[in-house]
Amino acid sequence: MAKKSFDVLFKLLLIGDSGVGKTCVLFRFSDDAFNTTFISTIGIDFKIKTVELQGKKIKLQIWDTAGQERFHTITTSYYRGAMGIMLVYDITSEKSFDNISKWLRNIEEHASAGVERMLLGNKCDMADKRKVSKDQGERIAREHSIPFLETSAKNNINIEEAFMMLTENILKKVCLIVMLDSLTLKAMYVDRLLTVYEAVVPMQEDFHECLRSLVLAILVAHYAAHYSRNPVKADNKPETVRVTQRDQPKSGGGCCK
């Protein structure tokens, strides 16, 4: 059987007003290219890129939505499957920035609970046409506890950083969930073993509770040690990130399942 070329698959989604540069941001990340012609996205499109992070090969399936209102129904149907959502506004358009609160409400309404979010102020190369200050972007990001970066798809500023930051935050969450799941499972085994042991060797209830707490404490300590030996970096700097493989770009519809 052919060897799987990745360890995990993360589904990401790009949303924001029409014309803010979502397709260009994705195109810069996937193909390291930029197009000045505005070809508005029809419905939805996607690209695939595999990156390496914390020794894991992560296949990113990135869905690029149309910002136009008329595609709202089709685009919101893709929110549910997304593990990370990139909200994009254009620093030269106040309206696109004001609409971020509308896009945030869309996420609350249609996305899965616990989805990772990231805010991008795109077109930061157009300093002379700037309408939204970096401060304004940082403020709204802080209010909603979302990581924030100003980007330029044109000049390739912070594009890879943004995708890697979002990927890293999803990875942190996934690692934590896996660790807690495994800990819960082991705790259940310990509990069962102790129940059997207690049936065979009768002991004081207090002693039983004490023994159970001790074993659980050892388990927690073991996991804490394991977690600190294999940290998922706490800061958001992607300097250890290495992009190793670029799958050939594909496009087309389909379902984000």
Ligand SMILES: Nc1nc2c(ncn2[C@@H]2O[C@H](COP(=O)(O)OP(=O)(O)OP(=O)(O)O)[C@@H](O)[C@H]2O)c(=O)[nH]1
């Ligand atoms: N100067 C500059 N122009 C950009 C940048 N990113 C995108 N653009 C331009 O902005 C226009 C719109 O870009 P798109 O990526 O197609 O916008 P979109 O958000 O995908 O729009 P919809 O598909 O309609 O939702 C194009 O003419 C791009 O060339 C950028 O970083 N800097």
Ligand SMILES: [Mg+2]
């Ligand atoms: Mg587009």
